[in-house]
Amino acid sequence: MRLAKRLAVTALNRIGRYVAPAYIAGDRVEDAMRVCARLQARGWGVTVCPWDDETDPHHEMARRYAEALVALRRAGGDGYLSVKAPSFGYDRALLADLVAIAEEDGRRIHFDSMYPQSAQPTLDLVRAAAGIYPHLGCTLPARWPRSLQDVAAVAGAVETVRVVKGQWADPVHPDTGVEDRYEAIVRALAGRVPRVAVASHDPPLVARCLDILAASDSACELELLYGLPRGVARLAAERGVPVRMYVPYGVAYLPYALNDLRRRPRILAWIARDMAVRALGLRR
Numbered sequence: 001m002r003l004a005k006r007l008a009v010t011a012l013n014r015i016g017r018y019v020a021p022a023y024i025a026g027d028r029v030e031d032a033m034r035v036c037a038r039l040q041a042r043g044w045g046v047t048v049c050p051w052d053d054e055t056d057p058h059h060e061m062a063r064r065y066a067e068a069l070v071a072l073r074r075a076g077g078d079g080y081l082s083v084k085a086p087s088f089g090y091d092r093a094l095l096a097d098l099v100a101i102a103e104e105d106g107r108r109i110h111f112d113s114m115y116p117q118s119a120q121p122t123l124d125l126v127r128a129a130a131g132i133y134p135h136l137g138c139t140l141p142a143r144w145p146r147s148l149q150d151v152a153a154v155a156g157a158v159e160t161v162r163v164v165k166g167q168w169a170d171p172v173h174p175d176t177g178v179e180d181r182y183e184a185i186v187r188a189l190a191g192r193v194p195r196v197a198v199a200s201h202d203p204p205l206v207a208r209c210l211d212i213l214a215a216s217d218s219a220c221e222l223e224l225l226y227g228l229p230r231g232v233a234r235l236a237a238e239r240g241v242p243v244r245m246y247v248p249y250g251v252a253y254l255p256y257a258l259n260d261l262r263r264r265p266r267i268l269a270w271i272a273r274d275m276a277v278r279a280l281g282l283r284r
C-alpha cells in the first residue's frame with residue numbers, strides 16, 4: 001500500500017514537472033511582465049504574484065513584492081500586486097514599506113487567501129493596513145463558511161473583494177455547497193464594496209454572479225488564472241465586464257500545483273484536454 005502511494009506521488013511529481021511551465025509565466029519578474037504586456041495588448045487587465053515555497057525568508061519575499069510593484073509601475077496600466085501575507089510573516093513594517101512604494105502611483109495591493117490558519121491573521125493585517133492605505137483588496141474563499149461572516153469585516157476596509165472557491169478545505173465543516181455559498185458571498189458583497197472580482201473558470205457560476213453584480217452598485221471584474229481555459233471570458237464580454245488575468249511566477253509554483261493535483265485527480269483530465277487543444281493549435 002505504501003509502495004503504491006509512493007509510486008502515485010512519484011508519477012504526480014513527474015507529471016507536475018512536465019505541465020507546470022504551461023501554468024506559470026516563468027521564474028522572474030521580467031517573464032511575468034512579458035506575459036502581462038501580451039495580455040494588456042488584448043485589452044485584459046493583470047495582477048502578478050511572485051510565489052514562494054514558504055522557506056524563503058520574509059524580507060526576501062518582501063523584496064520580490066517590491067520589485068513586482070516597481071515593474072508594474074514601469075509597465076503602466078492598472079495591473080496590481082497580489083501578495084500572500086504568511087510569505088512575509090504578517091509583518092506590518094514590511095507591509096508599510098510595500099505601501100510606501102504602492103502609494104507613489106496609487107497601485108492596488110491585494111491579499112490572496114491561503115490555508116485556514118492564515119485567515120484571521122491575514123484579515124487582521126488587512127484591517128490594520130486599511131488605516132494607512134485605501135487601495136487594498138482581499139480574497140474570500142467559498143469553501144469556508146466563515147467567509148460569509150467575513151464580508152462584514154472586509155466591507156469598508158478594502159476597495160475590492162475577490163471571491164474564489166478556495167484551494168484549501170475548511171478544517172471543520174464538510175466540503176459541500178461551495179457553489180451556493182460562492183453565490184451567497186457575492187450577493188452579500190454586492191452594493192457593500194466598491195468592486196467585486198468573480199475569480200472562477202466555472203461558466204454557470206460566473207454567469208450567475210456577473211448578473212447579480214450587474215444589478216448592484218458594485219463594479220465587477222472577471223478574474224482568471226493564467227494557463228487555465230479562457231472560454232469563460234466570453235460571458236464577461238457579452239456583459240461588458242472587464243477581464244483580468246492572475247499571472248503567477250517563480251520556481252516554487254510547483255508544490256502548490258501538485259497539492260491541487262493530489263486533491264483533485266480530475267485536474268489531470270483537464271490538463272490532458274488543454275494540452276491536446278494547445279497541440280492542435282486551437283485557442284481556449
Ligand SMILES: Cc1cc2nc3c(=O)[nH]c(=O)nc-3n(C[C@H](O)[C@H](O)[C@H](O)COP(=O)(O)OP(=O)(O)OC[C@H]3O[C@@H](n4cnc5c(N)ncnc54)[C@H](O)[C@@H]3O)c2cc1C
Binds near residue numbers: 166168223
Ligand atoms: C484569479 C484567481 C485568483 C485566485 N486566487 C486564489 C486565492 O487567493 N486563494 C485560493 O485559495 N484560491 C485562489 N484561486 C483558485 C480557486 O480557489 C480555485 O481553486 C480555482 O479557480 C478552480 O476553481 P473554479 O472556480 O475555476 O472551478 P472548478 O470547478 O475547479 O473549475 C471550473 C472549470 O475550469 C477548468 N479548470 C479548473 N482547474 C483547471 C486546471 N488546473 N487545469 C485545467 N482546467 C481547469 C475546468 O474546465 C473546470 O471544469 C484563484 C483563482 C483565480 C481564477
